[in-house]
Each structure stands twice: as structure tokens, then as C-alpha cells.
Amino acid sequence: TRSTRPQRLLGAVRRTATRGDPRSVVRAIDDFCRHTEWAMNVGDEKGTGCILDSVVSEVSPATVLELGTYCGYSTVRIATLLPPGAKLITLEFNPDFALIARQVIAWAGLEEKVHLVEGSSGDLIPLMKEKFGVKSFDLVFLDHWKDRYLPDTKLLEECGLLQKGSVLLADNVICPGSPDYLEYIRNSPKYRSQHFKSHLEYTKVEDGLEKSVFLG
Ligand SMILES: COCc1ccccc1-c1cc(O)c2[nH]cnc(=O)c2c1
Numbered sequence: 773t774r775s776t777r778p779q780r781l782l783g784a785v786r787r788t789a790t791r792g793d794p795r796s797v798v799r800a801i802d803d804f805c806r807h808t809e810w811a812m813n814v815g816d817e818k819g820t821g822c823i824l825d826s827v828v829s830e831v832s833p834a835t836v837l838e839l840g841t842y843c844g845y846s847t848v849r850i851a852t853l854l855p856p857g858a859k860l861i862t863l864e865f866n867p868d869f870a871l872i873a874r875q876v877i878a879w880a881g882l883e884e885k886v887h888l889v890e891g892s893s894g895d896l897i898p899l900m901k902e903k904f905g906v907k908s909f910d911l912v913f914l915d916h917w918k919d920r921y922l923p924d925t926k927l928l929e930e931c932g933l934l935q936k937g938s939v940l941l942a943d944n945v946i947c948p949g950s951p952d953y954l955e956y957i958r959n960s961p962k963y964r965s966q967h968f969k970s971h972l973e974y975t976k977v978e979d980g981l982e983k984s985v986f987l988g
Pocket residue numbers: 812813814840915916917918943944947948972973
């Protein structure tokens with residue numbers, strides 16, 4: 773049967789990226805998505821020099837939660853920028869995506885820094901403290917289903933997983949869009965938000981990321 777898009781993306785990584793070289797893995801996926809087949813990675817505009825990389829570098833987080841692994845592109849981007857000893861927990865609901873992501877993360881040589889957990893964020897977030905020994909997250913990258921952004925943010929608050937200064941960075945707040953999340957986070961006294969206009973990965977379609985600092 774025909775291969776899936778994630779399988780074809782992994783093939784491109786294996787063919788053109790150097791094992792153990794995360795930057796070559798990111799470049800291989802960007803080239804594949806720009807020239808061969810689009811895929812929903814945060815991409816090199818929202819990723820590079822722009823927002824994702826600069827926010828990760830600025831926060832220099834010891835603990836990161838990524839919601840929505842897909843093929844592991846942003847997982848590799850983020851993990852490459854983490855200080856020694858830092859941990860990234862990434863949650864993926866789709867087992868086919870998770871299987872590909874594990875291989876992409878392994879090809880980049882970042883298994884030690886990344887813990888990929890399969891399952892729904894709604895089920896897994898309440899388990900972070902007891903099962904994963906997390907006290908709180910310094911950075912949360914929201915890049916999963918847009919209608920889960922708001923409930924999962926409220927869940928993170930309720931589970932005491934955010935502390936003063938924790939940063940939430942949300943992809944796709946314009947396209948596909950998460951209006952209820954934006955409404956909540958921009959009007960809540962518990963957050964200070966900033967919008968970064970950008971474009972949907974590999975296209976000219978308007979998109980943007982929302983960076984919100986938890987004020988405690
Ligand atoms: C499956 O839709 C793909 C698509 C199609 C058109 C426009 C946007 C998107 C899109 C782009 C993204 O960065 C995404 N990131 C995370 N979870 C998504 O569902 C997602 C969807």
C-alpha cells in the first residue's frame with residue numbers, strides 16, 4: 773500500500789540528514805516540505821531566527837512540554853537549543869505519528885533529552901507530577917489540536933504545572949486558528965501576551981504565534 777506522508781518525511785531525513793546532526797535533520801525536513809511535499813511542521817520561518825528558536829534560547833528552559841509531536845520537527849528544533857540536563861516531554865495522540873517521530877528524534881541523536889509519550893494531553897497532563905517527576909514547566913509549546921489549546925492551558929493551571937515566569941508559546945493561532953484560546957489568554961490577568969505575525973509553514977498564508985508569560 774502507498775506510504776504515508778510521515779513515512780515519506782522520515783525517508784527524506786534518512787536519505788539526506790547526517791545521523792547525530794540535529795541541524796541537518798531540521799534542514800532535511802524543511803527542504804522536503806518546501807520542495808517535495810508540504811507537512812504541518814512549524815517550519816523554518818516560524819522556527820528559525822524567528823520566534824520558536826529565539827523564545828527557547830531566551831527562556832533557556834530546564835523543563836519543556838510540547839503538545840503535538842507530529843514527526844518531531846519542532847521537538848528536534850527545541851531539544852537542540854536546550855541547556856545541558858534539560859528535559860523535553862512531548863505528547864502525541866496519533867501512534868503512527870509517534871512511531872515516525874521516535875525515529876526522527878533518534879536520527880538526530882536527541883533521545884537522551886526527549887521523552888515522547890503517546891496519548892491524549894487531557895489524560896497525560898494530570899500525570900506529569902506523579903509519573904514524570906515534573907514540578908513545573910518553564911516552557912510549553914502548544915502545537916496540537918486547536919480546540920485543545922484552551923482546555924489544556926486551564927488543566928496546566930489547575931495541576932499547578934505553571935509557575936511565575938513560565939512561558940506558553942502557541943502555534944497556528946491565526947491558521948487554523950484558536951479564537952477561544954486567544955480570547956482567554958489575552959484577557960486573563962494571569963498572563964502577559966505578545967503576538968508574533970508570521971505565515972503558515974512553507975506558504976504565504978497569514979499565521980502567527982502567541983507568546984504568553986504566566987504571572988502566577
Ligand atoms: C492537518 O491540517 C493541516 C493544516 C492545513 C491547513 C492549514 C493549517 C494546517 C495545520 C498547520 C499546523 O501547523 C498545525 N499544527 C498542529 N496541528 C495541526 O492540526 C496543524 C494544522
